[in-house]
Amino acid sequence: MRVLGRRVYWRWYGEVFLEGGVVLRMSGDAAKWLRPKDRVRLLTEFKKPVLGFDEYELQSLFPLWPPFSRELVHTRESPLGGEAYRYHLRVREAMYESDYEAIAELEQFHYASDKEVVALWVCPRCHKTLAANAKPLCDCGGEARLKEIRGSTPASRFLVLELKERLPFEPRILGYLRLDPPIPRMHRRTPEGIERDIRERIFPPDWFHPTYEGGADWEKALDRVHTAASRIARVVVHPDYRSEGFGALLVQMALEWAKERGAPEGRREKHLVYTIAQMARYHPFFEKVGFRYLFDTASGRPVLAYPLTEEAREHLERFLKTDPYAREHGGRLFRPRFGRVEGLKGPIRLKGVHKGYQSVLDLKGLSSEVQEALLAFGVRARRVERAVLRGVDLEIPPGSLVVLAGASGAGKTTLLRLLLGEAPDLGEVEVPEGKRVAYIPGEREVALGEEPILERLYRDLEDVGAAIEVLNRVGLSDAVLYRARPKELSTGQRERFRLALLLAQRPALLLVDELAAHLDVPTARRVALGLGKLCREAGVTLVAATHRPEVVQALDPDLLVYVGYGGVTLVPRRGPRT
Structure with a gap:
């Protein structure tokens, strides 16, 4: 069958008209790429002139409808290997109005500020255009509908990451990826100056042309697009989930989308997917998927590419081997900046340690009513003596991760105090030389200061990349939040910032009471997983007290120490490290 025409009403709704009077309803982002006279194959069980979203399949050179979709289980590994927890997800092309509303709200986490609004909305009642970062209500009382996401183009298509099994307070859409045709031209910055049209030196020029170049008649501009490359223009993940590997997952799905369906335009086999991403300097998820760093654009932004075919791989490898600047970096951009710390010189040892506390409780200073109530219970002056630890023996190898578990008041905090230098009543506590830092709420808390959090961490570490790396690991991964001051953070965010400040001191021994x-629950396990991995990679000995099972599971400690009734029970991790 041949296409007779199309009509695009919204990104989420359009119609395609076929020979024989058949009308296909689909998303506008899919309909816009079908040109008059295109040949397609229609598969349907319905004998009617208008077919809805779920009533047909449409194919051409590639499958066109229903949209690309994958269901998968995303497993998070513990610091020592093995499963920590899992997500049940769906990655699919955006096709509903609510998908694009979620995209607009996610975009504001990435770019919006007081001076930048990321979306335009239109009121169907009075036709007024509104600028807002979330769905607004018009002054006339009408409910606005999303008109456009600023920064995108008519050629843009979107993948969304949907959380299938979620708690009531978790978002439905966790992230999105925007896929575009190649930009028209690309130049490279070198020490000698600007090298023009570098992309066409590496790969065949017709892979990138003709591409979308905009203009007043955007439909004709779309009809001309016929490229063998795709460009990942944006990857945005909800800030609470940015340490979960979802960015890399979206990129991997975009590669499959481009390879299987020729996305975004679906008219030619794709040889290459590339991206221009400044954030790739600070986060390796493109390289984790297999992208290779090529060069910096004339404006100084890095370009990374992934070959979908053997032909593209040969062109890419030839460039990396023969270009003098590419040989220096070898296709690698991101390098961890935090590095390893100067760890403990030997194990921590507790030998026959006793520790107790005593206090005198009396009725002095109490009101007569309270005294009378206590006397009714037989409470008078009393000396309370409590042995918290009795004859404890414990050894912690350097670089280990240890969890102290037990009920409130069992002695977890007492054990941390001993490791900080408080003297035992009896026995020996040996802590080798090395920097010790601790977070014990109400007793030992690092000062948060008044500076924006990234500025403060940069001042401590003297390296922006390392500062961003540490913030990412403790679950503060929102670029907009980096500008916030501590007083603007929530209680949980301040707790995570305190962990970041402790890590910025590059300690040999990190002690944390009541972690997370x-x-x-979901945020606690993400923070525990990130903290545990960073400590292992950096060689930090971590001793953390918690009573939360999800935190223990995510940390996957070398040693679990149950504290209570004066003694400790040691539970080493089973199995070797992986």
Whole structure:
């Protein structure tokens, strides 16, 4: 069958008209790429002139409808290997109005500020255009509908990451990826100056042309697009989930989308997917998927590419081997900046340690009513003596991750105090030389200061890349949030910032009491996982007290120490490290 025409009403709704009077309803982002006279194959069980979203399949050179979709289980590994927890996800092309509304709200996490609004909305009642970062209500009382996401083009298509199994307070859409045709031209910055049209030196020029170049008649501009390359223009993940590997997952799905369906235009086999991404300097998820760094654009932004075919791979490898600047970096851009710390010189040892506390409780200073109530219970002056630890023996190898578990008041905090230098009543506590830092709420808390959080961490570490790396690991991954001051953070965010400040001191020994106490379950396990991995990679000995099972599971400690009734029970991790 041949296409007779198309009509695009919104990104999420359009119609395609076929020979024989058949009308296909689909998303506008899919309909816009079908040109008059294009040949297609229609598969349907319905004998009617108008077919809805779920009533047909449409094919051409590639499958066109229903949209690209994958369901998968995303497993998060513990610091020592093995499963920590998992997500049930769906990655699919955006096709509903609510998908694009979620994209607009996610975009503001990435770019919006007081001076930048990321979306335009239109009121169907009075036709007024509104600028807002979330769905607004018009002054006339009408409910606005999304008109456009600023920064995108008519050629843009979107993948969304949907959380299939979620708690009531978790978002439905966790992230999105925008896929565009190649930009018209690309130049390279070198020490000698600007090298023009560098992309066409590496790969065949017709892979990038004719591409979308905009203009007043955007439909004709779309009809001319016929490229063998795709460009990942944006990857945005909800800031609470940016340490979960979802960015890399979206990129991997975009590669499959481009390879299987020729996205975004679906008219030619794709040889290459590339991106221009400044954030790739600070986060390796493109390289984790297999992208190779090529060069910096004339404006100084890095370009990374992934070959979908053997022909593209040969062109890419030839460039990396023969170009003098590419040989220096070898296709690698991101390099961890935090590095390893100067760890403990030997194990921590507790030998026959006793520690107790005593206090005198009396009725002095109490009101007569309270005294009378206590006397009714037989409470008078009393000396309370409590042995918290009795004859404890414990050894912690350097670089280990240890969790102290037990009920409130069992002695976890007492054990941390001993490791900080408090003297035992009896026995020996040996802590080798090395920097010790601790977070014990109400007793030992690092000062947060008044500076924006990234500025403060940069001042401590003297390296922006390392500062961003540490913030990412403790679950503060929102670029907009980097500008926030501590007083503007929530209680849970301040707790995570304190962890970042402790890590910025590059300690040999990190002691944390009630880890993730102010965080919900999903956030607590993400923070615990990130903290544990960073400590292992950097050689930091971590001793953390918690009573939360999801935190223990995510940390996957070398040693679990149950504290209570004066003694400790040691539970080493089973199995070797991976």
